[in-house]
Amino acid sequence: MSIITLTSDIGLQDYLVGAIKGQLWQYCPECTVMDISHHISPFNLPQATYICKSAFTYYPPGTFHCVLINLFDRKSDFVLLAHHNGQYIACADNGLLTMIAGGMPTAVVKLYLDKAAPKNTFTILKRFADAAKALASGKSLTDLGALTQDFHVKNNLQPLTGQDYIEGQIIHIDSFENVVVNITRQQFEAQRKHRKFRIFFRRDEVIHQISETYADVAEGQKLALFNAAGYLEIAINKGNAAGLFGLRSFHRDQLLQHTGFQQLSYYQTVRIIFE
Structure with a gap:
């Protein structure tokens, strides 16, 4: 199964990162989970962009990147999954996706959340894990949802x-x-x-x-x-x-x-x- 990376603004002071990894291994027992950083400053999208872009470029095609940053910036019933430069980027609809991609990603779908489940980090991660598992089984991005350009766009901070x-x-x-x-x-x-x-x-x-x-x-x-x-x-x-x-x-x-x-x-x- 492909590599799954984790980037977050959670920090390492409590149980969350360990619990997130445990949940991923329950849903995707064969996956390799790699940390990129859990020390992104709160609300600091330029820093998150720099860390993600600089790290993602070194991973092999097919890597699934879970970006757990500013997850609840906007109230939404979906999260985003993009295929860009041969890799998958999963994140909230908060503008970070276009900042990491440096523009519009190659392909994006919406992953809808379970309406009956509470909106928290673990329900979002489960949705990402389900998508990663489906892709690893041979499904394509469009099997998971219709292609869309209807999502929040933010531009990179330029000099x-x-x-x-x-x-x-x-x-x-x-x-x-x-x-x-x-x-x-x-x-x-x-x-x-x-x-x-x-x-x-x-x-x-x-x-x-x-x-x-x-x-x-x-x-x-x-x-x-x-x-x-x-x-x-x-x-x-x-x-x-x-x-x-x-x-x-x-x-x-x-x-x-x-x-x-x-x-x-x-x-x-x-x-x-x-x-």
């Missing part, structure tokens, strides 16, 4: 560009507190046009070159590089870039309105000036 600059948002901070920005190498080179550049991530912090590895600078020194997923990363060799420089990615506190003259004590954008 701002001008004639002499590109400005990106911080979308992820890893366990070493390296900072990932939504500027890809391709976007950088297209905007750069062989010009010199300066990378600003605070008013008084500037980087003038792109490194290949962390070891290109002395221990404790800042650097910028393009990581294995192809995204710009701000780091400190054997240090803590996010904490030291006050850098922060999207957080649900941003959903609150800041009024008056309150100043935020962290930075969330990185600007590259071309000269």
Whole structure:
């Protein structure tokens, strides 16, 4: 049976991830269950997109990806299953599907939920497991439902560009507190046009070159590089870039309105000036 991956914003503090795996093995005893991440920040779809896209590309065709993120963003009687780039992506109808696919997926069907069952993580997972089992038995996507384009669409967070600059948002901070920005190498080179550049991530912090590895600078020194997923990363060799420089990615506190003259004590954008 094909691989089933799990990505969620559940965390590992309680029983849920273990129970989810147990449920999957009950319904699909021959499946191989792989964790991608359970530490997606709540409501952080740009981070979820970055993690999913960067991981999914390494899995073989036919892999079934269960994306258990922001499952109850909208009240719905169905979830989505897409076939895209040879793999299956199952998620809620919350806009994340088109963000992961970078546009409209190749094919999408609606998986309707049992009206008599409570709407919770386990009933949704059972629906995903039933679909994965059906596909593994030889059924096609259209055997599970009619193709549709009637679902919630959201676009990826894109960097701002001008004639002499590109400005990106911080979308992820890893366990070493390296900072990932939504500027890809391709976007950088297209905007750069062989010009010199300066990378600003605070008013008084500037980087003038792109490194290949962390070891290109002395221990404790800042650097910028393009990581294995192809995204710009701000780091400190054997240090803590996010904490030291006050850098922060999207957080649900941003959903609150800041009024008056309150100043935020962290930075969330990185600007590259071309000269």
